[in-house]
Amino acid sequence: MALDLHRRLRACKVDSKLIYGYGSGIAEDPSVANDQNVKAIGTRFTVIVNYLIHRLVGVDILTGNADVLRRAVQACDVVHLHVPHHYYLNFNWFMELIRTSEKSLIVTAHDWWFITGR
Numbered sequence: 001m002a003l004d005l006h007r008r009l010r011a012c013k014v015d016s017k018l019i020y021g022y023g024s025g026i027a028e029d030p031s032v033a034n035d036q037n038v039k040a041i042g043t044r045f046t047v048i049v050n051y052l053i054h055r056l057v058g059v060d061i062l063t064g065n066a067d068v069l070r071r072a073v074q075a076c077d078v079v080h081l082h083v084p085h086h087y088y089l090n091f092n093w094f095m096e097l098i099r100t101s102e103k104s105l106i107v108t109a110h111d112w113w114f115i116t117g118r
Helices: 004-012 042-055 066-075 091-101
Strands: 016-022 038-042 078-081 105-106
Touching: 004 016, 016 066, 066 091
Parallel strands: 016 038, 078 105
Antiparallel strands: none
């Protein structure tokens, strides 16, 4: 959904940027490898550590490539959050980033994780 929305916005000449967690195998998605407006932030290290810590204490403590995400949020007008739950993002850190940047946040639910947890 997010990639489709990003591509439709770009087709309408909207300056859209897409930041996603990671593709299959905790790697960049080859279908967007040549798109300069799409970046993955999840790293193998971040995902594995967050997965293990989450299994032990129920939280994700790291954010992969946090500087990339921070710069993207600072540069944008609106943030669209779609799938924040695949062990690449410290959700509390992200929400604090949104709060302190005073950016508008739009949330669409990929699934019911926001209500049910993992």
